[in-house]
Each structure stands twice: as structure tokens, then as C-alpha cells.
Amino acid sequence: MSFKRLDPEDFLVSVDSITATAWSTNSPTLTTFFTSSTTSTNDSYYKNVYQTASTLSSAAVQFAIAYGNSKGSGSANYNDLVPGVSPTRTVYGQYRNLVYGSETATFIFATVTASDFWAISVDRARYKEHLLKGTFNLQIKSGSTTINLTDNSGMVSTDTYLDCGRVYQIISGSNGVANTSINANGYSLSSGSYGLFLPDIATIILNPLALSQSIALEPSRTSDSEGNNITRLFAAISGAASFQVNSEETVTSDYVFVRARNSEFNYSENPSFISGSTGDVIFSNFINSPQTYMTTVGFYNDSSELLAVAKLSKPLVKDFTKEALIRVKLDF
Amino acid sequence: MGYLNNTAVTVDAILTAKGRELLARGDGSFRITQFALSDDEIDYTLYNPNQPSGSAFYGEAIENMPLLEAFPDETQIMKYKLVTLPRGTARMPVLDIGYSSITIKQGASLAITPQTLNYLSQTALFESSGYTFTISDVRLFNSFTGVGINTPDVQALNQSTTIGTNVSKTVVGTTLNLSATTVNTLFGSNTALTATLQVIGRDSGARLQIPVTVTKNN
Numbered sequence: 319m320s321f322k323r324l325d326p327e328d329f330l331v332s333v334d335s336i337t338a339t340a341w342s343t344n345s346p347t348l349t350t351f352f353t354s355s356t357t358s359t360n361d362s363y364y365k366n367v368y369q370t371a372s373t374l375s376s377a378a379v380q381f382a383i384a385y386g387n388s389k390g391s392g393s394a395n396y397n398d399l400v401p402g403v404s405p406t407r408t409v410y411g412q413y414r415n416l417v418y419g420s421e422t423a424t425f426i427f428a429t430v431t432a433s434d435f436w437a438i439s440v441d442r443a444r445y446k447e448h449l450l451k452g453t454f455n456l457q458i459k460s461g462s463t464t465i466n467l468t469d470n471s472g473m474v475s476t477d478t479y480l481d482c483g484r485v486y487q488i489i490s491g492s493n494g495v496a497n498t499s500i501n502a503n504g505y506s507l508s509s510g511s512y513g514l515f516l517p518d519i520a521t522i523i524l525n526p527l528a529l530s531q532s533i534a535l536e537p538s539r540t541s542d543s544e545g546n547n548i549t550r551l552f553a554a555i556s557g558a559a560s561f562q563v564n565s566e567e568t569v570t571s572d573y574v575f576v577r578a579r580n581s582e583f584n585y586s587e588n589p590s591f592i593s594g595s596t597g598d599v600i601f602s603n604f605i606n607s608p609q610t611y612m613t614t615v616g617f618y619n620d621s622s623e624l625l626a627v628a629k630l631s632k633p634l635v636k637d638f639t640k641e642a643l644i645r646v647k648l649d650f
Numbered sequence: 651m652g653y654l655n656n657t658a659v660t661v662d663a664i665l666t667a668k669g670r671e672l673l674a675r676g677d678g679s680f681r682i683t684q685f686a687l688s689d690d691e692i693d694y695t696l697y698n699p700n701q702p703s704g705s706a707f708y709g710e711a712i713e714n715m716p717l718l719e720a721f722p723d724e725t726q727i728m729k730y731k732l733v734t735l736p737r738g739t740a741r742m743p744v745l746d747i748g749y750s751s752i753t754i755k756q757g758a759s760l761a762i763t764p765q766t767l768n769y770l771s772q773t774a775l776f777e778s779s780g781y782t783f784t785i786s787d788v789r790l791f792n793s794f795t796g797v798g799i800n801t802p803d804v805q806a807l808n809q810s811t812t813i814g815t816n817v818s819k820t821v822v823g824t825t826l827n828l829s830a831t832t833v834n835t836l837f838g839s840n841t842a843l844t845a846t847l848q849v850i851g852r853d854s855g856a857r858l859q860i861p862v863t864v865t866k867n868n
Contacts, residue, residue, distance in 0.1 A: 319733065319734045319853060319854075319855065320686050320731035320732065320733045320734070320850075320854075320855025321684045321685070321686050321852075321855075322684060322685055322686070322734075323683060323684045324682065324683060324684060324685060574682065574685075576685050576687075578687060581734065581737075582734045583687050583732035583733070583734055584732070584734070584735070584737075585732065585733050585734070585735045585739055585742060586689050586692075586694070586730060586731075586732050586733065586742075587730050587731050587732075587733060587742065587743075587855055587856055587857050588689050588690075588692060588694060588730035589730070590692070590693050590694040590695050591689075591694045591730075591742065592742050592744075595744070596741065596744070596768075597741040597742040597743065597744040597767060597768045598740065598741055598742075599739070599740060599741070599742060600694055600695070600697075601694075601697065601699050603699055605738060605739065605740045606737060606738055608739075609697070609708075609709060610689055610732050611689050611692045611709070611712050611713070612687045612688070612689055612732060613688065613689050613690055613691055613692060613717050614687070614688045614689075614690050614720070614727060614728055615661065615663075615685055615686075615687060616685060616686045616687075616688060616727070616728035616731075617663075617682040617684075617685050618682070618683070618684045618685065618686065619672070619679060619680065619681050619682065619683055619684075620681070620683050620684070620803040621679070621803050621804065621806065621807035621820070621822070622684075622782050622807075622820070622822065622850075622852065623668050623669075623672065623679075623724075623807070623820050624666050624668055624669070624724040624727070624728055625665065625666060625668065625669035625672065625680060625682055626663050626664060626665050626666060626669050626682065627663065627664060627666060627720045627721075627722075627724075627727050627728060628661040628662060628663035628664075628720065629661065629662055629717055629718070629719060629720040630661060630717060631661075631716075631717060632713070632714065632715065632716065632717060633689070633692060633712055633713055633715060633717065635709060635713060636687075636732070638737060644661060645661070646661045646663050647661065647663060648663050649663060
């Protein structure tokens with residue numbers, strides 16, 4: 319017999335969480351930031367940020383920056399006859415819908431309500447499935463002042479949820495733990511938290527009120543006027559040159575355990591195992607003490623059709639004194 | 651194709667072309683229920699029972715060899731299966747189909763009934779579970795059918811159809827009936843088409859592969 323049936327307990331489905339660096343550089347921290355010099359009709363809404371000059375073939379979008387304002391301030395109106403309706407108003411409504419699922423909600427950073435925000439959306443290819451909580455570390459520099467921001471996942475015992483999934487407050491500190499020099503919980507002095515870390519939609523919402531109070535980074539809130547607020551945050555991030563966050567994904571794998579008992583698979587149909595056309599085994603000591611070297615595992619259906627194969631990395635010796643247990647991962 | 655890293659024992663499972671076809675078919679035929687082991691790439695003449703360093707070193711030339719990655723062509727892998735036979739087996743089962751190669755004219759028919767030598771202490775026998783016949787390019791035959799085994803799985807396999815490309819086809823039976831293609835356009839400017847026929851004893855694991863040639867009539 320050359321086929322052996324698999325038992326139900328030989329199959330295993332394993333679900334594992336895989337974490338990795340998010341950035342194309344494969345480094346935990348992104349230290350170089352570039353935007354495209356080519357103008358786009360989307361520039362009023364968002365700007366993509368690359369890890370290298372956007373003209374290079376290796377350039378890949380790492381994240382995008384947007385600015386939203388509930389009154390439409392910070393950008394020119396679509397139509398002079400309709401004041402307050404501009405790209406920043408559109409962005410505000412877009413993220414409000416995404417985060418709160420409500421057209422009447424307002425962005426609340428800890429206890430402080432804000433009428434505008436900066437949003438950082440990590441590129442889909444970078445974050446895989448989620449951002450990994452506790453790995454978010456972003457430095458922002460304005461003038462000569464730099465602040466280290468992180469999420470407060472290391473300080474809360476229960477996760478909080480919004481319509482977009484888990485939400486953590488962005489605080490002053492690092493690796494999920496607060497810097498308590500200003501406030502015990504890492505918040506700004508009186509403007510609430512520094513933002514919201516939303517790992518399930520790979521979005522970071524920054525609170526301009528808190529950034530203004532801490533490092534004097536403030537968006538332009540002039541109505542019907544291009545405020546270049548996206549560029550302001552980009553310059554602040556680029557100036558500090560340190561943005562760290564990891565991705566997280568759940569990978570489901572099927573495993574099959576292949577078991578060869580001591581009395582099984584000790585002879586081979588390999589032509590070099592046989593001497594001549596009569597079928598005699600090649601060495602006389604193979605009659606009572608045969609040795610085979612398995613190199614390949616083949617998986618078949620009931621009709622004996624070969625569905626999948628797995629190769630060992632080196633031959634595995636098998637004889638009547640040995641049993642083999644091989645774990646095969648089915649990655650298809 | 652490339653060499654596998656042999657510094658750690660790892661396994662790299664991939665779908666075969668047949669596996670992809672059955673997976674795409676979505677009719678439940680892609681269901682792993684059994685396995686086999688093979689020793690493809692192993693040359694047992696490298697085994698040296700006269701090694702002066704002792705029996706622990708008889709297989710040293712084999713044990714450390716790096717192996718190639720798996721081939722997705724199901725006719726080019728799992729060629730030489732490891733088989734379970736009683737201890738003391740001096741002769742391995744060998745298939746005999748009466749041909750060392752097959753040449754058949756366009757539209758002609760042929761029946762092949764293999765037998766197994768040196769199996770279950772008999773000189774020659776017909777295996778009760780039958781034989782697996784695999785042709786590497788099913789387009790060469792108008793019919794390629796196995797008869798003689800009537801279990802539900804075998805009937806389902808023998809009744810399945812494969813169309814379109816030069817994929818393999820597998821049937822099971824005690825006898826293989828085949829009829830060469832009558833389609834002239836398959837030949838193009840060639841006067842003959844070739845493929846390989848693989849026969850495997852379902853009980854013994856014995857294997858035989860021979861070339862098959864279909865010649866054009868005009």
C-alpha cells in the first residue's frame with residue numbers, strides 16, 4: 319500500500335495574529351517623508367506621503383494627511399453663493415460618518431469638543447488588517463518644540479468602541495504610556511487629548527486645539543481661503559522625522575499532520591531502489607533492514623488525484639525502527 | 651525552480667495543477683482524504699553499505715543533500731512512492747502492461763490490462779483495487795476510460811470531464827480503454843503527438859511510465 323488515509327484529528331485550523339512593521343522601509347520607524355510635487359485636484363482634500371521621492375520607482379504611499387473643519391474653514395468654497403461648503407467641510411463630514419456613523423456627532427477628544435481635526439490615514443497595503451495598538455509613536459515638531467504622541471492603550475483596562483471599532487485617546491508619551499509632566503493622563507493642559515487612535519480603520523485623528531496649546535501648531539481657520547493646513551501638519555511630521563506604528567493581521571492556516579508508523583513506508587518504488595527488471599531490492603541488507611528517504615508528501619482525494627504536494631528541506635530517513643510525524647502547512 | 655534551504659526541516663505545500671482545477675470546479679472534489687510519501691530525487695546507489703566508518707554513515711551521501719522545490723505538475727512529482735510491505739520483502743512489486751511504449755494511429759483504439767509481479771507472494775496478479783491511469787495530455791484521446799472498478803469514488807472520477815487545455819486526466823480501473831483523437835487541427839504541422847502514460851497499482855504502489863505517440867493518418 320502506498321496511500322494512507324488521514325483521520326479527522328490529523329487536520330488543524332490555526333488562527334494566528336501576525337504583526338509587522340507598517341512601512342515600506344521594513345523599519346519600525348519612518349524617518350523620511352515626501353509628497354508629490356505634481357499638483358492634483360485632490361490636493362484640497364488630502365496629500366499622500368511617500369517614504370522616498372515620489373518620482374522614484376520604489377516610492378510607495380505610506381499614509382495620507384487630510385484636514386477637516388465643520389464650518390468649511392481652511393479652504394476655498396466650492397461656490398461663492400454657498401458659503402461654508404468647501405473641501406474641509408466635505409472631509410469633516412466624511413470622517414464624522416466614518417468614525418461616529420452619525421451626521422450630528424461632533425469630535426470629542428477626551429472631554430473637549432473640537433470643530434476641526436487633522437486626519438492621518440495609513441495606506442491599506444501598509445496596515446494589512448489593523449494597526450497594532452501600543453505601537454503608535456509620532457513626533458510632531460513646530461518651531462523648536464517637539465512632542466511625542468502615543469495611544470493610551472497601555473493605560474486602559476477596557477477597550478472603548480465607537481462606530482468605527484476600537485478607539486484610544488492619543489496622549490503625550492511613548493509606547494502606550496503617558497508622559498505625566500503636564501497631565502497625569504497624558505492629555506494637554508486644558509484642550510483634552512491630542513486625538514483619537516482608531517486601529518480598526520487605520521486612522522489617526524489629531525486635535526488641533528491640543529497641538530496648538532502644546533507646541534503652537536495651529537491650522538488656518540479663515541473661511542473661504544486656502545489655509546494649506548495639510549502642508550502644515552506634513553511639515554511638522556517631516557521636521558520631527560519619527561513616525562512609528564506596526565500592522566496587525568489575522569492569518570488562518572490549515573495544518574495537516576502526516577504520521578508514518580514504524581512498519582509503514584519502509585520500501586520504495588524508486589528505480590534506484592530496485593536492481594534490474596525483476597524487482598530485486600538493490601542491497602541485500604535492504605531485505606530485512608530497508609531504509610528509505612522521504613522527500614515529498616503528496617495529498618490526494620478519494621479518487622487518488624494529487625491535489626497538493628509538500629517538499630521536505632532535506633531527506634528524512636525511515637526504517638522499521640523509526641516513526642515520522644510531519645506537520646504540513648497548507649497555504650492556499 | 652530553486653533549492654530549498656536545508657538548514658531547518660520545513661515543508662512547503664503547494665497546489666498542483668490538478669488541485670487548482672478541482673478547487674476551481676467547486677464541486678467538492680477538492681477534498682484531501684489521504685496522503686502518500688515519495689522519495690523523488692533520491693539515488694539509492696549513493697547508499698554505501700561498505701562505508702568504512704560504519705553503518706551510521708551508509709547514507710551520508712543522501713541525508714545531507716538539498717532538495718528542489720515542489721513542482722506543480724502532478725505528473726512530475728510523487729513519482730516514486732514509499733510503500734508498506736512486510737519485512738523481509740526481497741522483490742519489489744513491478745507492473746507489466748505488455749508495452750514499453752505505445753504508438754497508436756489517429757482514431758484507433760487500444761485496451762490495456764496491467765498486472766503486478768512480485769506482490770502478495772504471487773508471481774503475477776491483478777490488483778483488487780485496480781490501477782490508476784494518468785495521461786499527461788488528455789486532448790490526445792477521444793476517450794480515456796477505466797473499467798472494472800465500480801466503487802462510487804472511482805465512478806465519479808471516471809465520469810468527470812476535463813476540457814480546454816493540455817491538462818492531465820486520471821482514471822481508475824482494472825483495464826484502460828483508450829481511443830486516439832480524430833481531431834486533425836491538434837496536430838498542426840506535426841505528424842505525431844506525444845504524451846506520457848503513468849500506471850500505478852492502487853494496492854502495491856508499483857509505478858510504470860511509458861511514452862504514448864498518436865500518429866496522424868494523412
